[in-house]
Amino acid sequence: MGEIVNLKRVKKAKARAEAERLAAENRTRHGLTKAAKDAQRHEQERQRQQQAGHKLDQGEDKA
Secondary structure (H helix, E strand, C coil): CCCCCCHHHHHHHHHHHHHHHHHHHHHHHHCCCHHHHHHHHHHHHHHHHHHHHHCCCCCCCCC
C-alpha cells in the first residue's frame, strides 16, 4: 500500500515554499533598507575623503 498523505499539509508546505521563494526574490530585487543604504553611502564617502587626504600632489611645472 502507498503512504498516507494529509493533503492539507502538502498544500500548506507547498504554499510556504512558494512564499519563501518569492520573499528571497524580493530581498535580492529590493536590496537594503534606506537606513542601510544611507549608512553605506556615508561610509563610502568617508573612505573616499580619507583616501583623498593621503594622496600625494603631482607637482605641476609653473613656467
